[in-house]
Amino acid sequence: MAGTFDLRGKRVFVAGHRGMVGSAVVRRLAAEDCEILTVPRETLDLRDQAGVRRWMADHRPDAVVIAAAKVGGILANDRFPVDFLNDNLTLQTNIIDSAFRSDVRKLLFLGSSCIYPKLAPQPMPEDALLGGPLEPTNEWYAIAKIAGLKLCQAYRRQYGVDYISAMPTNLYGPGDNFDLDSSHVIPALMRKAHALKRSGGKTLEVWGSGKPMREFLYVDDAADALVFLLKNYSGDSHVNVGTGEDISIADLAGAVVSVVGGDARITFDPTRPDGMPRKLMDVSRLFATGWRPRYALRSGLERTYAWFLHHLEKGDVRLGPR
Numbered sequence: 244m245a246g247t248f249d250l251r252g253k254r255v256f257v258a259g260h261r262g263m264v265g266s267a268v269v270r271r272l273a274a275e276d277c278e279i280l281t282v283p284r285e286t287l288d289l290r291d292q293a294g295v296r297r298w299m300a301d302h303r304p305d306a307v308v309i310a311a312a313k314v315g316g317i318l319a320n321d322r323f324p325v326d327f328l329n330d331n332l333t334l335q336t337n338i339i340d341s342a343f344r345s346d347v348r349k350l351l352f353l354g355s356s357c358i359y360p361k362l363a364p365q366p367m368p369e370d371a372l373l374g375g376p377l378e379p380t381n382e383w384y385a386i387a388k389i390a391g392l393k394l395c396q397a398y399r400r401q402y403g404v405d406y407i408s409a410m411p412t413n414l415y416g417p418g419d420n421f422d423l424d425s426s427h428v429i430p431a432l433m434r435k436a437h438a439l440k441r442s443g444g445k446t447l448e449v450w451g452s453g454k455p456m457r458e459f460l461y462v463d464d465a466a467d468a469l470v471f472l473l474k475n476y477s478g479d480s481h482v483n484v485g486t487g488e489d490i491s492i493a494d495l496a497g498a499v500v501s502v503v504g505g506d507a508r509i510t511f512d513p514t515r516p517d518g519m520p521r522k523l524m525d526v527s528r529l530f531a532t533g534w535r536p537r538y539a540l541r542s543g544l545e546r547t548y549a550w551f552l553h554h555l556e557k558g559d560v561r562l563g564p565r
């Protein structure tokens with residue numbers, strides 16, 4: 244992976260800068276000698292094709308990172324298929340097409356490990372894509388993300404532009420969504436364990452069997468890998484971004500209780516879905532460049548909990564309607 248894109252002096256548009264991933268990308272880009280462009284949701288709805296075209300033509304970024312997406316955990320994915328398919332297809336297509344029309348030279352599209360088949364070989368190499376049926380709980384989101392990476396490939400092929408895709412594994416960290424109905428597993432378990440510690444409650448309820456295996460990457464590590472790829476990767480294939488290690492949901496629950504403190508006992512609710520049995524990325528392509536994550540799961544969980552406590556006090560954690 245020879246250096247392909249020099250960020251110095253460039254204007255980089257981060258779409259989705261208020262989300263967990265986008266805000267981490269902005270934090271990471273602050274260490275580069277580039278100008279960061281963002282636009283608030285109130286000013287520009289990324290689902291508005293004419294608006295996005297106009298904004299792109301007016302601001303003329305040199306590079307674009309698409310961290311904007313409708314995201315959520317296993318329950319939200321299952322409940323809101325239209326939002327996950329339609330919003331994502333619309334906003335990503337608008338951004339990619341408008342970027343091309345405004346001569347954006349480099350574009351990085353972010354997907355997700357759920358693009359791979361439910362029963363993909365483990366760990367999942369990049370070429371496991373489209374090798375079998377998807378996991379039904381997240382196929383809407385997965386189809387949108389597959390379309391996004393294919394659209395980047397299509398622009399590369401037809402017009403020779405340097406548009407690339409990265410597929411991060413399950414991410415967590417500061418700025419995550421702690422709304423129990425729409426969150427991913429780590430913020431959900433952290434919030435529940437915290438509430439039990441406060442109330443003296445004894446039972447932490449974990450959805451599903453506890454048997455699924457998941458790989459978790461701290462969001463600042465993800466942002467570091469993404470900026471690395473933006474600068475150094477140019478290729479047709481998407482690139483997996485992860486740690487190469489996974490953990491069962493049962494063991495994750497134990498780790499969260501240990502970080503939060505308290506003596507909650509873990510119980511499982513088998514009426515809730517497990518989702519993919521295992522989702523471990525084959526990260527050999529990324530690791531061959533020398534890139535490695537900095538944060539082990541334990542220290543990432545500690546940092547996330549510290550962030551949660553601090554922002555709970557400030558009143559700006561995303562907790563949802565409850």
Ligand code: GFB
Pocket residue numbers: 315316317318320355356357380381384385412413414425426427428429431432448449450451455457492515516517518519
């Ligand atoms: O994080 P999560 O919602 O996403 O769930 P997925 C991971 C595992 O944790 C599943 C279990 O087996 C859940 O059943 N789990 C246990 C819980 N307790 C809880 C809980 O309280 N809340 C939640 N949310 N899960 C999503 C996809 O899949 O991952 C998306 O739906 C996307 O499309 C995202 O790819 C990264 O890993 O199952």
